[in-house]
Amino acid sequence: MSLIQSLPTGPLDIVGDIHGELQALQQLLGHLGYDAQGRHPEHRTLVFVGDFVDRGPDSPGVVDLVQRLVEAGNACAITGNHEINLLRHDPKDGSGWFFPERLESDLGKYSQFACVTNTLQRARIEAFLNALPLALERSDIRVIHAAWHAPDVQKARGMSLGSARTEYDHWENQATAVARERLIADRMQAEHHIWPHSLEDGQQRPPFLQAHCDNELNKATFNPLKVLTCGLERKAQQPFFAGNKWRFVERMAWWDDYTETTPVVVGHYWRSTLPSQTTQEGLFSGVAPMAWHGQRGNVFCVDYSVGARAQARTFNRPQQHLKLAALRWPERSVMFDDGQTMATSGFMQPALAKMKVA
Numbered sequence: 001m002s003l004i005q006s007l008p009t010g011p012l013d014i015v016g017d018i019h020g021e022l023q024a025l026q027q028l029l030g031h032l033g034y035d036a037q038g039r040h041p042e043h044r045t046l047v048f049v050g051d052f053v054d055r056g057p058d059s060p061g062v063v064d065l066v067q068r069l070v071e072a073g074n075a076c077a078i079t080g081n082h083e084i085n086l087l088r089h090d091p092k093d094g095s096g097w098f099f100p101e102r103l104e105s106d107l108g109k110y111s112q113f114a115c116v117t118n119t120l121q122r123a124r125i126e127a128f129l130n131a132l133p134l135a136l137e138r139s140d141i142r143v144i145h146a147a148w149h150a151p152d153v154q155k156a157r158g159m160s161l162g163s164a165r166t167e168y169d170h171w172e173n174q175a176t177a178v179a180r181e182r183l184i185a186d187r188m189q190a191e192h193h194i195w196p197h198s199l200e201d202g203q204q205r206p207p208f209l210q211a212h213c214d215n216e217l218n219k220a221t222f223n224p225l226k227v228l229t230c231g232l233e234r235k236a237q238q239p240f241f242a243g244n245k246w247r248f249v250e251r252m253a254w255w256d257d258y259t260e261t262t263p264v265v266v267g268h269y270w271r272s273t274l275p276s277q278t279t280q281e282g283l284f285s286g287v288a289p290m291a292w293h294g295q296r297g298n299v300f301c302v303d304y305s306v307g308a309r310a311q312a313r314t315f316n317r318p319q320q321h322l323k324l325a326a327l328r329w330p331e332r333s334v335m336f337d338d339g340q341t342m343a344t345s346g347f348m349q350p351a352l353a354k355m356k357v358a
Helices: 022-032 059-071 081-087 100-107 119-130 150-157 164-181 184-194 210-222 224-230 306-314
Strands: 004-006 012-015 045-048 075-077 135-138 141-144 233-242 245-251 264-266 299-301 325-329 333-336 341-343
Touching: 004 150, 012 022, 022 059, 022 325, 022 333, 059 075, 059 119, 081 119, 081 164, 081 224, 150 224, 164 184, 164 210, 164 224, 184 210, 210 224, 210 233, 210 245
Parallel strands: 004 135, 012 045, 045 075, 141 264, 264 299
Antiparallel strands: 012 325, 135 141, 233 245, 325 333, 333 341
């Protein structure tokens, strides 16, 4: 069995990035009409786009619920970049619930969160996440966490289900060998001497660190699993602070080059329900909050930034616009965790998908 799997037949509810927001997930499933076992009176199927964990108040609870629904045969799920980080034991921002070394720094940003309590629970979480595919597809719809990039999807088709961590490590090792040839690590060390601050210190703006940029682009070039779970990237014009880290590489709107006719649903990109969508890279500039986007108007990002709620709570910032969402297919409407339902626009209509927002 491949890392690219088939979707079941029938109507779907495709749920965006959850990031530990268990209560929002429970409320959304209720509004969608699912019972506690994930059964629906209209025989719909839940599909999760990944990024179940990190930042929010109850990542273990989210994984437990998703696993229960998947193993009951009432849901499908794919892995996102945050699950890959967990599987590779690569601690990132917001992962203090799983990695003790992140606990102190995360508590300053995310005031309260449940942690794993024992080795058995850790092993169960890792086993479930490693068993997930990277993408799901059928003739009328495709679901992937970040980017449907045909050459890398084709490579993933040849990888066995359950091999995500092993394959990711293999490609990272390939990238490391190339980085060694290009002396990237040595140049990064030199940059550390020039600018010794943590890249997670948002108060200390760094100069553009070219070696750090080269390091990230090098990984993105070689690793097909990174492309599929993190998206296509390019050199940024200047450093920017996003995801609680200074970055030198920006995401690309790969959908503007997607020419295939099959619609694709993704998460990952921190979309907004507000009329003026202000992602750091400007990926949704000129795209209405509920619009399909891309060259053919057949790509839809269903991540409406619920992952930012935890930090908003910590610092008493507005959070009513940060929502968990599900795209209902084939209806092409969006249900939010507060019960609001909105129609999408611009499907298969590129002119409407790029319509300017007043």
